[in-house]
């Protein structure tokens with residue numbers, strides 16, 4: 001790990017997933033709901049959703065309008081409502097009410113893309129993976145790990161080359177916290193940042 005990444009790690013050495021969940025199924029659903037939505041907003045709706053529908057067998061039989069009502073404060077709630085009910089049905093009926101750790105099986109679930117799969121692998125199964133969210137994407141570009149036009153897959157590959165595999169999970173959390181609380185999209189804390197000399201986006 002280079003000095004920049006070590007600095008970010010040392011600022012947030014204990015960064016961890018901020019989504020609330022009590023099972024792999026709930027983790028999967030929370031991650032699906034978190035697309036383009038803050039973890040805080042997701043936690044607000046999942047507190048209600050999981051109290052009523054804690055697992056795949058209960059959620060697969062949920063009324064769509066009821067789920068939409070619970071989720072209506074988050075972005076894309078209509079499609080997310082439909083997807084999570086369909087996920088619950090598939091998990092219960094095709095995967096025997098278990099969450100697979102095989103990315104190929106996870107990718108069969110509606111609304112589950114690369115980032116969701118990587119979060120479930122890393123957070124749920126502790127299998128080394130490197131999910132790239134909006135914060136990591138932004139930081140990688142500000143600190144020249146990736147080109148401004150790189151898509152998230154390219155950003156992921158570039159970062160995985162400069163971070164040891166055993167550090168992927170923790171470094172992914174540290175980078176997210178750095179982006180969420182320090183190198184924010186708007187008004188990053190550049191005056192306090194030791195990377196401002198190297199960073200071409202620094203507000204100097």
Ligand code: SF4
Pocket residue numbers: 142143182183184188189190191193194195196197199200201202203
């Ligand atoms: S100098 Fe500013 S923009 Fe650059 S990494 Fe630090 S906080 Fe982020």
